[in-house]
Amino acid sequence: MNTQIWHGHAMAARAAALVGCTALVLTVTGPSAEAGGRADVARQVLPANDGWASEGTGTTGGSAADAAHVYTVTDWAGFKAALAAGGDAPKIIKVKGTIDAVSEGCDAFAADGYDFDAYLAAYAPETWGLDTDLSAEPDDSPEGLRRVSQAAQDKAIKANVPSNTTIIGIGKNAGIKGASLQIKAVDNVIVRNLAFESPIDCFPQWDPTDGSSGNWNSEYDTAVVYGATHVWLDHNTFTDGAHPDSVAPTYFGMLYQQHDGELDIVRGANYVTASWNVFTEHDKTILIGNSDSESTAVGDRGKLKVTFHHNLFSHLVERAPRVRFGQVDSYNNHFVAADDYSYSFGVGKESQLVAEHNAFTLPEGVSAAKVLKRWNVSPLTAADNWVNGELTDLIAVHNAEIPAETLESGAGWTPTLRTEVDPVRKVPGIVDRGAGAGRVC
Secondary structure: OOEEEOOOOOOOOOOOOOOOOOOOOOEEOOOOOOOOOOOOHHHEEOOOOOOHHHOOOOOOOOOOOOHHHEEEEOOHHHHHHHHHOOOOOOEEEEEOOEEEOOOOOHHHHOOOOOOHHHHHHHHOHHHHOOOOOOOOOOOOOHHHHHHHHHHHHHHHHEEEOOOOEEEEEOOOOOEEEOOEEEEEOOEEEEEEOOEEEOOOOOOOEEEOOOOOOOEEEOOOOOEEEEOOEEEEEEOOEEEOOOOOHHHOOEEOOEEOOOOOOOEEEEOOOEEEEEEOOEEEEEEEOEEEOOOOOHHHHHHHOOOOOEEEEOOEEEEEEEOOOEEOOOEEEEEOOEEEOOOOOOOOEEEOOOOEEEEEOOEEEOOOOOOHHHOEEEOOOOOEEEEOEEEOOEEEOHHHHHHHHOHHHOOOEOOOOOOOOOOOOOOHHHHHHHHHHHOOOOOOO
16 A cells, blocks of 8 residues: 655645635644645635535544544555544545556456457457347456446546545646546535546447437546535546547447546435536536436435536537536636537536526627526526626526417526625636646646
8 A cells, every 4th residue: 555644734824825826724632733834725614604514514534534534645555544544533634646446447347258359259249239138247257347347447546535525636646547536425525736638448338228319428437526525626627638539439320438437426415515616528418416306306305415616618519517416506617619519517406506696608609598498497596696707697698489388487596505606707817827737736
């Protein structure tokens, strides 16, 4: 295990950050100072009133960790070992450099006998057809061997984050590649200053019955907040990195999709703040609430309270975010679209979205009517949003151009958990300069 105790201390937060670092004034708890008298950013906690994650007990992560529960990690094994150590006792995990969950490559997970060419030959539409899925295929079939291979990858790349934990990158070049953080059924987690390269599913499944032509389906979100509470995600970068969809091959006439979401907040998760992150170069980016089904709705109603502020959503296709059920507050974010843009805000079942003081930069020929996508009839509030430098009523322009999917105004609640709201005309400059990993110091 390449893990060592990091003997750090902290002092009161500085009134202003250094140039190039986060401009937030944050509270620091725990021991008073690290060597040299600088504040230990690893002990910073979410400020009061900073979004839904500040509700109630607030979010302090591992700020109260003693010296025995502060770790510096430099590889994937060390990272997972640090997560497992000490149970739910407060802990701080400092990530140094970039750690890779799939350093040995996809072949390391492949079951004996698995062969992708054999898989393609067995399930080609002209051979298998498009009427029967692969769920009944035996364990020794190409699909069975794919399932075993995927299970091996699943076990290897998922990392369970315990309660009362802070995970923070050290300096400007810290990151995690190919992993899926599982923030599941826990409370009080902070994740900051990390560049995440989305995991690729080494063994996507072909589903002949998905749509009229079949489809490739993949697993693994970069981060999943599943039934967890009080989670703060700050100054991270989420990207597909070396494996963008634009270079993915096609098989059976369909994109060989190896990515799922960058951030999913589901299954009764609650009190989440995502601030100053960059989400870039991805398709299905952020999902809040994973199903319309009544069985899921019972656990989601009254929860899924999430705040997004000062994030850069750049060159995404959709879901920034797509919302079901939750009271979601999105303000002071900058959305930069490309030609493959589908939508930003997905208005889903019983959602109560407030989208205010956001800036949108859309390419020529892409209408502001696409910013909102109606999946279900749920009123929303969308005020003081600018598109290409002009104040734009997003609901009005949507309804004028897409009358078959009329949206209603008025989310039915008013956010109160906000720090300073910047003038929307300044948002692109502020967010583009300040968001993303490598800016917390």
